[in-house]
Amino acid sequence: MINSYLRQDGRKGIRNVVVVAYLVECGHHVARKIAQPFEDREEHDVHVIGFPGCFPNAYADRMMRALTTHPNVGAALLVSLGCESFDGQGLKAHVQASGRPGELMIIQRDGGTRSTVEAGRAWVEEALTTLQGTPRVDMKPNELVVGTICGGSDATSGLTANPAMGRAFDMLVDLGAACIFEETGELIGCEQYMADRAVTPELGQAIVDSVAKAHRHYHTLGHASISVGNAFGGLTTIEEKSMGAYAKSGSAPISGLLKPGDIPPKGGLYLLDMVPDGDVRFGFPSINDTEEIGELIACGAHVVMFSTGRGSVVGSAISPVIKVCANPETFELLWDDMDIDAGRILQGEASLEEVGKEIRNNVLAVAQGTLTNSEDLGHQEFCMKYKRFEPIGPECLPA
Amino acid sequence: MANDNGDDARILRLSEQDNVVVLIQSVPAGERLRLDGQELVMAAGLDLGHKLALRAVPAGETIVKYGAPIGSATADISFGAHVHTHNMKSEYIANYSEDDPYEAEDGS
Incomplete structure (x- = not known):
């Protein structure tokens, strides 16, 4: 059983994070300075996120609302320069309405860099104390949201990490968890196969x-x-290449199509x-993996499984990232960054099924509080840029 | 060394429906490999990631990997043969038209 953090809005988190969110790049430095003294905390629980655009x-x-009220987040400090167009007051009201401590600091109003940093650090300190009293409640695997990316x-x-993560997804779906896979641009050629599922x-x-x-976008x-x-x-063939990425999804029926910020209903x-x-x-x-991880998290992902052959080292703000290493040579070199050695499949030391089970068990252990290597190393990458979406239609989430 | 199914340990079966298997280590020419209870001799050296036919595949038949169609044979492929661009092709035809006009709307 997972000993989760219960939020006042009823959602359950597996981490108890204070986010410091800048609302334009001009507030990024101040946000970073506010979080800096908390970097060495064992819990790695003060994270910086933000949107650079003016x-x-x-x-x-929508992304910032989803992220500042993510179940892993207990409190949010918003850092505004003051003249950007982001609706900071609206975001603050949204955070507070969720029952989370939320504050908006405006650098132009609050006396510049030095005094905003000072006030921000004091606020985070107090929020961390408040969050120590967060009620802990049992959380079942069927309340987990898990994302996957390569x-x-x-x-x-x-050959190894993606199909093994697919096995883990099948096992997690069997436990009732919501599992999200992505990157339609890397699934070109699989569309009919996915439609059949x-x-x-x-x-x-x-x-x-x-x-x-996706095809039209990449073609353009x-x-x-x-x-x-x-x-x-x-x-x-292109079908074959896409299938390698698609193997992450496992074999469960596909229950819905989400866009960033949509939470799986079940x-x-x-x-x-x-x-x-x-x-x-x-x-x-998407300009990089980190942007995609942020979108999975905005869909409520408590934890993200990340498969890599060459050896990515990124983690993420807000939710832990589990590294599943596909290549045994990469594992030997970057073992300190990797959580799962799926390359053993190539050496005949483990089957896809065995590594799949190991990944599932690791997801549950991380949900129970075990830090991933990227968390332990302090990785808290975050990246967001401009996008535009229409809301999903009713056909995307059949009852 | 062998897999549970008796195949050479350098061979991976990804899905039960597949008619190809994948090499998970590089194998030099002339090497003998056990596959599906038979012995085959590698005609050429192949690197990790390349496919061998798990059974004879007649020209035109679908190649299945990961339990999914990934293209079709352009020639008769014998048991154990290398399956690649010389004897298979993509069957991918987009389920949509390239110049499908999209009605973009304004606003952010």
């Missing part, structure tokens, strides 16, 4: 449409598909569509 953006509003992939990713034909069509949108940006390097690695497997709607407007759908 112009308004509905997606950024990055720094190589020929081994689709959808719980309704209408959802299946929505999935096909989401991949079409002149980026995508299969490369010469892939063929050297034994990958013959257990099951969900696809996250992170490609913006409409014309290509703000550049690449």
